[in-house]
Amino acid sequence: MTAQLTFRTAEENDIGRFVDLYDGAASWMRTMGIAQWKPGEKDAEHFRRRMREGELWLAADGAGRAVGAYELWWDDEPAWGAQPPVAGYVHRLMTDRAAAPAGSGRALLAHAERRIARGGRRLARLDCLSSNPRLRTYYEDAGYRVVGEQPGKVAADGSRYGVTLLEKELG
Numbered sequence: 001m002t003a004q005l006t007f008r009t010a011e012e013n014d015i016g017r018f019v020d021l022y023d024g025a026a027s028w029m030r031t032m033g034i035a036q037w038k039p040g041e042k043d044a045e046h047f048r049r050r051m052r053e054g055e056l057w058l059a060a061d062g063a064g065r066a067v068g069a070y071e072l073w074w075d076d077e078p079a080w081g082a083q084p085p086v087a088g089y090v091h092r093l094m095t096d097r098a099a100a101p102a103g104s105g106r107a108l109l110a111h112a113e114r115r116i117a118r119g120g121r122r123l124a125r126l127d128c129l130s131s132n133p134r135l136r137t138y139y140e141d142a143g144y145r146v147v148g149e150q151p152g153k154v155a156a157d158g159s160r161y162g163v164t165l166l167e168k169e170l171g
Contacts, residue, residue: 005068005107010047010056017066018047018056025094036129041156042092050091057115059100059108067100068093068108072115079127079150079163087123087167088116109142117170124170127153130162144168 010018019042026037050056050071059068069092076089090112095104113124128135130149140146144166151162 004062004101005059005104005111007057007059007111010051010058010069012048012051014056014058014066015044015047015051017058018042018069019044021066021069021094021096022092024096024098028097034132034134036132036135055115057108057111059095059104059111061099061101065099066096068095068104070094070108070112072112074119074121076125076127079153079165080125086121087125088112088119088121090116090124090126093126105138106142113168113170122170123167125165125167127163127165130164136164136166139166142168 022037022042023039026039026041029036030039047056054074055072057070057072058066061067071091073089073091074085075083080089090109093105093108093112095108116124124144126139126144127150128139130151136146145168146164147167148165149162150165152160153163154160
């Protein structure tokens with residue numbers, strides 16, 4: 001991991017940056033032929049809700065620019081069903097492809113894992129679109145293992161899609 005980042009929890013005045021990071025990541029995915037996120041799909045209210053119900057984290061480079069972010073949830077019934085409180089759930093891991101230093105994605109993931117462990121949980125969990133083998137490989141290379149599939153996760157618009165469930169045991 002080569003990225004030297006600092007992390008902080010988000011504040012209300014950071015919400016626009018989350019929207020920008022999401023839209024930028026979604027646009028990049030589209031240009032790469034990855035049909036996962038759509039620009040404009042997550043608005044300010046989405047990130048405000050995530051701030052109230054979980055945690056939003058921002059990563060800044062050495063110049064103090066926000067170059068990445070992620071959401072941390074303490075439960076995730078839509079993908080994982082009812083579970084005992086043994087895991088933290090990482091969502092919307094995103095980087096600014098033009099500004100983030102190499103290794104930023106892994107640095108964000110490692111930070112999320114440390115935060116989950118500090119929260120007293122022993123597992124980091126996440127899901128990725130079943131039709132995105134590149135992302136699945138990325139997470140497996142980071143030490144995650146596939147533990148299941150959720151073929152009918154419900155999207156905000158009511159449509160259904162399949163996700164691969166992955167988890168990592170934390171030290």
